[in-house]
Amino acid sequence: MVSKTRWRQVGILMCASFSLYVVLSYQQTYTKTCKRLCNTLNECFKINQAVLIYNNDVDEKKMSFKQNQMPELSPFQYITEFLSGSFNKRDCLLNSYFSDIQLPTMQHTCAIVASGGILRGSNCGDEINRHDFVFRANLAPIQGYTADVGYKTNITMLNLESLARIYRNFTEKTSDSHVVEDMILNRIRFLNDSILWFGKSMQRQDAKIKLKKVIEVIRKKHNLPVRVAYSWKSISIERYWKLLHHATTGFNMYAVAAQICDNIALYGFYPYSELDDGSHIQHHYYGDLKHFFYRSHVHNMPLEFSKLQNDAMTKDNVRLITKPCK
Structure with missing residues (x-):
């Protein structure tokens, strides 16, 4: 059986997470600072020289070509990364934030x-x-x-x-x-x-x-x-x-x-x-x-x-x- 102490800890964590979500929801997005961008093979490249390749199914009219853009996280994404300890990591998996572009492979x-x-x-x-x-x-x-x-x-x-x-x-x-x-x-x-x-x-x-x-x-x-x-x-x-x-x-x-x-x-x-x-x-x-x-x-x-x-x-x-x- 789970002890009362364990249930109390889980409850505190849930309450803290909910409270954090409520507070953070007042801010719409959170900017993540990346030093390197990584592909699905976990190969990482310096962000200031990264080549971003549009997926084949992206129409040219929908190509924004946004440069110098860091990932913008929703409050839920921010909390998830904050609790997992990944928010402050400077190697960023590109496809976790931008679904229409990819990186080359080594x-x-x-x-x-x-x-x-x-x-x-x-x-x-x-x-x-x-x-x-x-x-x-x-x-x-x-x-x-x-x-x-x-x-x-x-x-x-x-x-x-x-x-x-x-x-x-x-x-x-x-x-x-x-x-x-x-x-x-x-x-x-x-x-x-x-x-x-x-x-x-x-x-x-x-x-x-x-x-x-x-x-x-x-x-x-x-x-x-x-x-x-x-x-x-x-x-x-x-x-x-x-x-x-x-x-x-x-x-x-x-x-x-x-x-x-x-x-x-x-x-x-x-x-x-x-x-x-x-x-x-x-x-x-x-x-x-x-x-x-x-x-x-x-x-x-x-x-x-x-x-x-x-x-x-x-x-x-x-x-x-x-x-x-x-």
């Missing part, structure tokens, strides 16, 4: 494919395809270049300029807009239902409106499958990496991949127009740009490259490929 080997001309003639395509997870940037063309850059794509990061260009080509009709739109759609087809990810502020230059419209055109008008992702916080890594200029898209991908991937191989990173022997390298593997400045008031690509070189030399899990793969 990957053993990752390839980050930039667009540098160093990839042209590299025959790195097969090696890139063998990686578990492949990052690409700004819908750089794949068709016609697969021998050098592969075809496998798991996530494609868009910067603001690329997003604006795609939006403009989808919404503003000109004499050649159908040609440009077809070119973009051909590149999107190579995504093969992978993730299209915008990693910067959703408030800047109407990025949220533009991204939702681009997704609508891709999904509804052209019936192409594509998953959508955004960053919990606009990626800002310059201070941590001691960069004096804005980080490039490629470098931003590397910073995020560092917490997702056990091993990273970098392709297409080479911020120079000449090799050591003096032979010319075109700016992109798919075309050249005359008079391009790798060091400007916007980016300092040689500085970024030197940091990647240092990581490749000092870390066993980072490779920087600047030579042909075959």
Whole structure:
């Protein structure tokens, strides 16, 4: 039999819980502070670099793209976590608070494919395809270049300029807009239902409106499958990496991949127009740009490259490929 003392303790606890609920009910929600977000496999990622992926069944019109948002708990949720001791834990299971988004899973080997001309003639395509997870940037063309850059794509990061260009080509009709739109759609087809990810502020230059419209055109008008992702916080890594200029898209991908991937191989990173022997390298593997400045008031690509070189030399899990793969 349960002793009277035990029943008295249970009664006190119930009364205290009810009283606490009544008091707390006057406040509608309680904000939980998270340092890391965790997926269903209990893999956790720093919140300021977390990539949030919308579930496939979420319509683009319902995508809020809320950034810097901590979980808001109801009084009942707060009491439950308070009594269990989990409210003050800084690792937060994402799906416990946000049902329409998910996190990526950890990957053993990752390839980050930039667009540098160093990839042209590299025959790195097969090696890139063998990686578990492949990052690409700004819908750089794949068709016609697969021998050098592969075809496998798991996530494609868009910067603001690329997003604006795609939006403009989808919404503003000109004499050649159908040609440009077809070119973009051909590149999107190579995504093969992978993730299209915008990693910067959703408030800047109407990025949220533009991204939702681009997704609508891709999904509804052209019936192409594509998953959508955004960053919990606009990626800002310059201070941590001691960069004096804005980080490039490629470098931003590397910073995020560092917490997702056990091993990273970098392709297409080479911020120079000449090799050591003096032979010319075109700016992109798919075309050249005359008079391009790798060091400007916007980016300092040689500085970024030197940091990647240092990581490749000092870390066993980072490779920087600047030579042909075959």
